[in-house]
Amino acid sequence: MVDRLNEDALDRLSEAIARPSYDRLSMKTGIVHLGVGAFHRAHQAAYTDEVMALDPAWGIVAASLRSADTYDALEPQDGLYTLSVRSEAGEALRVIGSISRVIVAPRAIEDLLAVMSDPATRIVSLTVTEKGYCHDPATGALNEAHPDIIHDLANLRTPRSAPGFVIEALRRRREARLPPFTVLTCDNLPSNGRTVKRVLTRFAELVSPALGRFVVEEVSCPSTMVDRIVPATSDDDRARIAEALGVADAWPVVTEPFTQWVIEDRFPQGRPAWEEGGAEFVADVEPYEHMKLRLLNGSHSTLAYLGYLCGYETVAETMADPAFVRLIESLMNEEVAPTLHMPAGTDLVPYRRALVERFKNPALKHRTWQIAMDGSQKLPQRLLGTVRDRLRDNAPINRLALGVAAWMRYVTGIDENGAPIDVRDPMVARLQERASRAGPDAERLSGELFTLREIFGDDLPRDPRFTGSVTSALKKLYAQGAKRTVAEI
Structure with missing residues (x-):
């Protein structure tokens, strides 16, 4: 018996465990996600997994901007992990396969920028928490005194911050005459799409007026509302889930049955059919x-x-x-x-x-x-x-x-x-x-x-x-x- 969840272990799992219904070998990267925490894996990655069989071109390359913990857990598992949905009625387990690989940004800056700049990447999504946008929460403006912003403006090709990575990738795409990706924030910011557009625009303006105009005129930042409660995974969760799987999962994610995703439908380069997985598309979030x-x-x-x-x-x-x-x-x-x-x-x-x-x-x-x-x-x-x-x-x-x-x-x-x-x-x-x-x-x-x-x-x-x-x-x-x-x- 395989002792770790991975591609080879899928066929050995109990029939009670849901698993990807699509051929993961046919997945292509269409989304780069910054901030591969538990929430993303319980929410956006799960919605994408639901609809991957409709179009395998929307696989996710997920990046951690700080810690290597998620990479260390998922890389030996071929990006697979278990989603546990718990309520008083019991627990339902499902293996999620929409993440093809994980990048640790500080270790592989050029690798991350290259995949963000690839023409196949049409969406860059983010769950970097409120503080990850290096902005002033009271005004929504870029905090130009933030140490990471100061660093990134002086070192465009080796960014640390989420705004730095997004703008450098957009700069490269503009130079290569490629259309920009859609920037899809899934964090709890007020008017989150507009807030992120404001932050990115100011960062780009500080790089060059022309890049600032490009972000204003060409980059779509739809607003979203995300809702799902996702507590931190405990050792008890890992032990219980391993017992049910018959193999170890280094980092399963535990969540509740309720989930909601409301999105403004502004994706110039296309998007997955997330509505087939339960997302709601509206004119105003x-x-x-x-x-x-x-x-x-x-x-x-x-x-x-x-x-x-x-x-x-x-x-x-x-x-x-x-x-x-x-x-x-x-x-x-x-x-x-x-x-x-x-x-x-x-x-x-x-x-x-x-x-x-x-x-x-x-x-x-x-x-x-x-x-x-x-x-x-x-x-x-x-x-x-x-x-x-x-x-x-x-x-x-x-x-x-x-x-x-x-x-x-x-x-x-x-x-x-x-x-x-x-x-x-x-x-x-x-x-x-x-x-x-x-x-x-x-x-x-x-x-x-x-x-x-x-x-x-x-x-x-x-x-x-x-x-x-x-x-x-x-x-x-x-x-x-x-x-x-x-x-x-």
Whole structure:
């Protein structure tokens, strides 16, 4: 028996294990994906796998811009991995084959640029997280002082950042008189296609005005909305899945049954028939994006910071507390939903109910600590946009303010029992420098953090309705702890 999942092992798997229905040897590369993390493998790669039999020209070359971990796991497996869909009803396993190979960018910069520049590559997609775009989250503009951007502008042929790789590949295609690929971002950015177009355009302008015009006039960046909860894979997951497969899978991906992908249909060089796998193509993604960012992601971040402070390890454990169910339901119904403007006929009530049930799913061990990462990049999209709309309407923001206050309490790096918190954030040094100056004083702490314009912009720190609500919530968190504060609100 083969001891590792790979092409030779497919025929030996149990009939209960779904596997590629197409000949992987006939796959050609049509997509290069930057940021080959768990989410991509549970979402876009799975949609592509569903439709590969219709056209084998859309195989994926996936690149990691930093770590070699995914390459080390998947290269001996011929790019194959297991997707585990878990719910209270049980587990369904499926082997995904749409990724033909993985590149570790720092080890093979020229290899990655060559495949991005190849005429067969018609889409470059990205899941590099909010921080991977090297932008200012409050404004959506390229952060020209970012160390990776400074490096890439000085070293165009050896980029480090996602914008650097995309622009250098586009520059090469323009010089070779090849049409540009479509840039398809699948990250949680506001108006993500337009935001990425703005970032790429500015980077290109800094290279040359002509390249900037090329990006503006020729490069399509459709917006998308992606939705699927994908917790980190555990050793227990690996052991359980290996037992079912009969072979080891170094990095399976675990997810929930729910999945959604809404895409603006702007692909000048063509695209896979993703609609056959369940994707929705629309003229304007923005209403769906606001729905997901504000209802799901905003609630998720609120749960993560408050749940962690309460000592809850996972979202499901947090939602087993009735006070958190009441908090999230009232946050969505009373403060978030009124800010959404959906297409006619859209019913948000079933979506909100489904979110509560998804958060409660005990089969997903989605750690509050994992969701809490990179909060400085996430808050502007997940909570602060909703806050601005509520303030514009002169409406209360009590629950939204509590989510922001919980983030402030979390990034001090010390929990309610005096134990250290492992804060992972690109701004962690600046956050904790301010927290150290403030000490355990809610008013001083909020005042220090409000000065971070990259997060709060210039408007919110000047609005006493916002600063007062957040500071009041932060005082309660310090005085009585997260559990009692959540119960009372």
